[in-house]
Amino acid sequence: MREQLRARLHEVWPELQIVAEAGNGIAAVELTALHHPQIIFLDIRMPSQSGIEAARQLLGQAHVVFVTAYDEYAVQAFEQGAVDYLLKPVDIERLRTTCERIRQRIAVSSQASTIRNNVNRVNDASGYSNPQTASHNEQIMQLLNQLSQHQQPKRDYLSWIQASVGSSLRMISTREILFFQSDEKYTRVQTDTTEVLIRKTLKELEDELDPDEFWRIHRSTLVRVDAITEVVRDFRGRQLVQLKNHPEKLEVSRNHSHLFQQM
CATH class of the missing domain: 2.40.50.1020 (LytTr DNA-binding domain)
Structure with a gap:
């Protein structure tokens, strides 16, 4: 699935540099600390640590896109939330739309950072924080809690x-x-x-x-x-x-x- 996603990302966003790949949630958190990416594509169901648990640790560090094969409930939760999601197997047109949204969000974040830096230079003792970012993170945390409560137990598949x-x-x-x-x-x-x-x-x-x-x-x-x-x-x-x-x-x-x- 990672190979498929990498190939389709190269097609819809060739300038994007993929700095690392992780096989589980623990590795995803460790590699994020090492490489400081702007974007993380995160599968919900992973060994060692789920994408939901990893996302809690990564909150505010990058733009997260969840990749999921979950049921209709989870899709509705994502639609109402503050993050992007992709259904497996990843549809290339849906990926194209998601990448365009990420570009826009990165541009908005960059503008907000410039404004914030200018404000801090005027009054660096004011304790200024970006209320929009705090609200966005709160929305994401509510979504993660919602998904955790309704997360389907892992099935015992035929072996x-x-x-x-x-x-x-x-x-x-x-x-x-x-x-x-x-x-x-x-x-x-x-x-x-x-x-x-x-x-x-x-x-x-x-x-x-x-x-x-x-x-x-x-x-x-x-x-x-x-x-x-x-x-x-x-x-x-x-x-x-x-x-x-x-x-x-x-x-x-x-x-x-x-x-x-x-x-």
Whole structure:
């Protein structure tokens, strides 16, 4: 997801310099202290420390844009709040709008800083503070508290697949699975070294698997995201996914081509 966001940011805001990337909330706070960025794109659900917890520590240090796959309640909360948000997978036009808003906010902040510095030079003992900034931070803190109260507990996603092979039962970790592909009666489970068939439908699997780990790229195909090495186009213009340690290419349907919009 970070790679996808980086590619789309480069497309809509090529002048933007990405100074660091973090894999969790703790690293995000530490890297912010090190690099002092103007903008932070922050996923809500992260290991070690959530985006909500990280945002509380980062309040007032940068313009925060939340990236979320949350439900309708959270979207409504963001719409009424003082921060920008993006839904996963990130739509490039929505990202373009968000970046334009950030540009405007940075310009306003720069003007306010100039005015504040001028006022401080006139009366540096007045204890002057910017009430608009304090109000903005208060709005953000209220939003974070609101999201914390309604934050959905982390689901226990499927981590093992049971498959009957002859007279035995095979246990396959989802971390080993490259993709699932279904036909009318069975679903094919493909790993680096083996292929088995199960009777669980693709719809059932999609509901039980972590959506950050497995994407539906076709009505008949679910693929593990970190198994993808590249996406290419064939002579007919179709997007085809190439996987690690597997020669077969998987077609991306038109309905799911938005997952790879930068192509």
